Amino acid sequence: MSLETVDSEGQHIASAVSDEVVINLSQVNKWYGDFHVLKDIDLTVYKGERIVICGPSGSGKSTLIRCINRLEEHQRGDIQVNGVTMDTNLKNIDAIRRDVGMVFQQFNLFPHLTVLENCTLAPIWVKNMAKSEAESVAMTLLERVQIPEQAAKYPGQLSGGQQQRVAIARSLAMNPNIMLFDEPTSALDPEMISEVLDVMVGLAESGMTMLVVTHEMGFAKRVADRVIFMDQGEIVEQNTPDEFFNNPKSDRTKLFLSQILAH
Amino acid sequence: MAVLEKGSPHRASRSLSEWLHDERVRSVLYQAIVAIVVIAVARYLFINTSENLQARGMSAGFDFLSTGAGFSIAWSVLPYTAGDSYFHVYLVGIGNTLMVAFVAIICTTLLGFLVGIMRLSKNWLIAQVASWYVEILRNTPLLLQILFWFLAVFSLLPRPNKSLSLLDLFYLNNRGLYIPAPVPGDGFNITLIAVLVAVGATYAQAVWARKRHFDTGQRFPAFWTGLGILFGLPLLVFLVTGAPLTFDYPALKGFNFLGGASVPPAFCALLLALVIYHSAYMAEAVRAGIMSVSHGQTEAAYSLGLRPGMTLRLVIIPQAMRAVVPPMISNWMNVVKNSSLAIAIGYPDLVAVYMQTSLNQSGHAIEIVAMVMLFYMSVSLSISMALNYYNKIVQLKER
Ligand SMILES: Nc1ncnc2c1ncn2[C@@H]1O[C@H](COP(=O)(O)OP(=O)(O)OP(=O)(O)O)[C@@H](O)[C@H]1O
Ligand SMILES: [Mg+2]
Numbered sequence: 001m002s003l004e005t006v007d008s009e010g011q012h013i014a015s016a017v018s019d020e021v022v023i024n025l026s027q028v029n030k031w032y033g034d035f036h037v038l039k040d041i042d043l044t045v046y047k048g049e050r051i052v053i054c055g056p057s058g059s060g061k062s063t064l065i066r067c068i069n070r071l072e073e074h075q076r077g078d079i080q081v082n083g084v085t086m087d088t089n090l091k092n093i094d095a096i097r098r099d100v101g102m103v104f105q106q107f108n109l110f111p112h113l114t115v116l117e118n119c120t121l122a123p124i125w126v127k128n129m130a131k132s133e134a135e136s137v138a139m140t141l142l143e144r145v146q147i148p149e150q151a152a153k154y155p156g157q158l159s160g161g162q163q164q165r166v167a168i169a170r171s172l173a174m175n176p177n178i179m180l181f182d183e184p185t186s187a188l189d190p191e192m193i194s195e196v197l198d199v200m201v202g203l204a205e206s207g208m209t210m211l212v213v214t215h216e217m218g219f220a221k222r223v224a225d226r227v228i229f230m231d232q233g234e235i236v237e238q239n240t241p242d243e244f245f246n247n248p249k250s251d252r253t254k255l256f257l258s259q260i261l262a263h
Numbered sequence: 264m265a266v267l268e269k270g271s272p273h274r275a276s277r278s279l280s281e282w283l284h285d286e287r288v289r290s291v292l293y294q295a296i297v298a299i300v301v302i303a304v305a306r307y308l309f310i311n312t313s314e315n316l317q318a319r320g321m322s323a324g325f326d327f328l329s330t331g332a333g334f335s336i337a338w339s340v341l342p343y344t345a346g347d348s349y350f351h352v353y354l355v356g357i358g359n360t361l362m363v364a365f366v367a368i369i370c371t372t373l374l375g376f377l378v379g380i381m382r383l384s385k386n387w388l389i390a391q392v393a394s395w396y397v398e399i400l401r402n403t404p405l406l407l408q409i410l411f412w413f414l415a416v417f418s419l420l421p422r423p424n425k426s427l428s429l430l431d432l433f434y435l436n437n438r439g440l441y442i443p444a445p446v447p448g449d450g451f452n453i454t455l456i457a458v459l460v461a462v463g464a465t466y467a468q469a470v471w472a473r474k475r476h477f478d479t480g481q482r483f484p485a486f487w488t489g490l491g492i493l494f495g496l497p498l499l500v501f502l503v504t505g506a507p508l509t510f511d512y513p514a515l516k517g518f519n520f521l522g523g524a525s526v527p528p529a530f531c532a533l534l535l536a537l538v539i540y541h542s543a544y545m546a547e548a549v550r551a552g553i554m555s556v557s558h559g560q561t562e563a564a565y566s567l568g569l570r571p572g573m574t575l576r577l578v579i580i581p582q583a584m585r586a587v588v589p590p591m592i593s594n595w596m597n598v599v600k601n602s603s604l605a606i607a608i609g610y611p612d613l614v615a616v617y618m619q620t621s622l623n624q625s626g627h628a629i630e631i632v633a634m635v636m637l638f639y640m641s642v643s644l645s646i647s648m649a650l651n652y653y654n655k656i657v658q659l660k661e662r
Contacts, residue, residue, distance in 0.1 A: 071562050090570075097568040108563035112581050112657075121577060122567035124477070131477035167563075174567055 012241070015225050016048040016207045022178060023068060023209075028077035030063060037063050038074065039233040047177075050210045052220040052241075055230035056256060061213045064230065065180045068211070069100045081178070098126070101171030105183040107163045109155035115142070115166050116151040119173045126174070134173070141169040145199050161192030165199055172203075179203065181212040215260060221245065229253045312629060327625045328353075334620050336611050338527045352621050356613030357638055363530060363612065364599045367537040371598060372591065374538060375545020382550050393546065400543035406604055408540055413532035413608040420528070423519050434513055434520060440531055441513035444524040448507035457500035464496070465489040529610035537598055544594050552587035553579065585657050592650040596643045603639075613638060 023045035030038040037060045045051060053061050066072040067079060070086060070093050079086040081096045110118050119138035123129040129137075142148045145165035147158075155163055164184055171179065181200065185193045197219050204210060204223045214220070220227050220241055227244040229237045229252075237244070237253045248254050282288055328350040335345040341358040343351065381393035400408070418437060421427065426436040434441040472485035501508070513523030556579050564574040605612040606619065613635060622631045 069566055071565060094568060094570070097566060100566070102563075102566035104559060104563065106559055108557075108559040110560065110563070110578055110582075112585075122564075122569060124480070125573055125577060126568040128476070128480040128482055130480040133480070170567070 012222055013201065013205055015050075017225055018047045020047040021045070022047050022082055023211075024078070024080045025067075026078050028067065028074050028079060030067065030072065030074045030076075037233050038067070041077070041235060043228075043235065045178075045209060045211065048207050048209055050204050050223050050225050051212065051228060052224040052226075053211065053213045053228045053230060054215060054217075054220070054256070054260075055236075059230040060233045061230050062182050065102075065182060065211050065213060068178075068180060069097050069102055071102075098174065099176055100178045100180060101174060101176035102180040103164070103167050103171055103182070103184050105186050107155070107160070107167045107187070109163055109167055109170070111155050114152055114154055115147070115158070118155065118166060119170045122170070122174050138169065138173055141172050142166070144172075144202070145169045146195075159192060160188045161195045164188065164192075164196045168196075168199055168203070178209045178211070181210065181214065183213050183215075185214065185216060217245070217260065229256065231256070325630055327627050327630075330625075332621055332624065334624070336616055337609070338530070338611060349621055349625060353613075353617050353634060356611070356616040359611050359616070360599070360602055360605075360613040360638075363534055363537070363605070363610070364602045367534055367541070367598050367602065368595050370534075370538040371541045371545055371594070374542035375591075375594075376549050378542060378546035379549025379553070382546060383553060397543045397546050400540055401547070405536065405540045405601055406607060409533060409536040409604055409607060412536045413529060417528035417532045423515060426515070426520075432512065436520075437528060438519065439525045439527040441520045441523050441525045443510040443512045444522070446509045446511050448509060450504045450507045453504050454497055454501045454507070457497045461493050461496040465492050468492060527610070529605070529608045532608055533602065533605050533610050537601060541594055541598050541601075544597075545591060548587050548590035548594065549583075551590075552583040552585075555586045556582045581657075588653055588657075589650060592646055592653075596646050599642050599646075600639060 021044055023043070025041050025043040028038055028041040028043075029036070041064060043064075053064065055061055063072055067074045067086075068081060074086075082099050084092050084095050086092065086096060109115075110121065113121060116135060116138055119141060120129075120131065120134040123134040123137065124131055139148055139151065142151055145168055147162055147165055150158060150162060150166070155166065158166065164187075168184075184200070185196050188196065193216070197216060200210070200212070200219070201223055210223075212219070212224075224241045226238055227241050228235055229244070229250075231252050237248065237250045239249075244253075245257065248257055283292075329348050331346045332349045332352045333345060336343050336352070336355060339355045339359055340362045341355050343355045347355075378393050378396055381389050382397065384390045384393070420435060420437040423434075423436045423438055426434040426441075428434045432443055468489055469485050472483040472488075476482055511522045513520045513525065560578055560582065561574055564578045565571075569577065602612055603614040606615045609615070618631060618635050622628055625631070
């Protein structure tokens, strides 16, 4: 796909992986009816690690990261986030969602609220932050994603790229220590992809733990500490970007890479 | 711009057909034709009617309004005695129509919301019951439902001496529904004042709690506090002033009930039919409104840590209401207009007392029809003005 979007020749940004485990999945299984969508997933993510997940459509990438903040419920196995075990306890789910931000392919901004209100809603109502404080936090974040001048507009008045940057700011307003991205640039016109990827690169540089489902291989090469390849509900292969792209082990990975690079 | 150059009026060499194909000429032309037709029809009707009236030796005008109407009205919200003026009959009719329509609108809205939300329930049985309710009731004529409730239910109730009763306070029989009537005693006014004070205090408290939340982030249990003030204060005042309220209980005297307040069977049947029929439409509007908000909105709210209740209140309902309110309000207008089917079961609404009895007696058809139309139109127009205003406020801003 768009190898050129992020300068793939550019230096791989410095990694800041610590040995503290923030996400741990062991033997996670999930079914939709009879359809086995996640099969025995084992995954350990360390603080500050940047993981890119790729794989063919329908392989379970979205389902996997949506299990991490309980937008989907897994049926077997254990998920731990920041030491909290994901179970039916609502307190645990709240605690996990407070620490995990998510950015969606379709942005999912709240269309009835201004950009600023989108960013202050959760801090005010979930964190009980004073409105003025929430607004100043939000403005700082909007500056970071480079659209402070749009604060008073409504999402419908922005371009796709701007909306996705607002969505990132909205997530960051809750001060998460893990960010999940589900194909954040797939709904964007080509000329807007890089403005979103730039923001994500900046976030990576700041040391955020990130799990990114994307087909932007340039981004993967530049940012990822680890690339995970999924197919048919399994993690088929995981490796550093260098090894993954230059020396893939499995045939399925080779096939996938040849298809995606053929574009 | 292109239009301007092509068909611009100062080009001398334009043929008639070219002129007729100019879109601005067209729109003026169409409006002129409509205006001429309307004026011609109105003129014809006016001349024709005044000739007819003259031929029969009748006068047009509203003088008849002050003369007495000799008939009696079976049941009315406003006080009425036979011999009151025709204008009074008009007001009594309006009172009866508004009474049934107002109660029906409130009940329709509540029931509609309930059924609409039930239809979206994850529980299969609840969802099925709600969807059968909607489908059956929307697909049978309202008149049929009114007649059903009147003829097959309320007319077949037992006679007064065999009344169905609830706690010996409420009685239902083939003469109507009887309920205890409150009789305020000395000093009850103080309790009424306390109610007003409590409403004001509750509102002020909510504003304060919201401001404090925004200023400091601290939350205050505004809902429960408000509820406490709203009920607690009037109750306290009521008790302190010596509970100055008694009830007039309905009681069987001879063949009928005396005392209390009552509504006739026709009122019950009409109200029930209007509520049940329109709540089915209301339920559909509510369901469609909630479904129009994409699931992604819920997911985004959840991922930000909002609990389901807050997600509903801050994200889903504000968006759903944009889709729910317009059909809801046109539903309200339909309730008002359809209440005129009262005539089929003899409930004395505006149409029944004024367009039937009064019109037959006085003969002033045009004036009477115009007055009745004026009433329905002003109700409908005020409702739709409120709707337009609402739509303007909540319109989504897009490019
Ligand atoms: N709610 C659901 N009910 C039933 N099947 C589902 C549901 N959601 C997803 N699936 C199925 O599960 C499989 C994995 O879906 P998932 O969205 O995780 O794939 P993906 O790897 O993210 O694909 P894509 O690249 O197209 O987004 C797909 O085959 C999909 O059809
Ligand atoms: Mg997906």
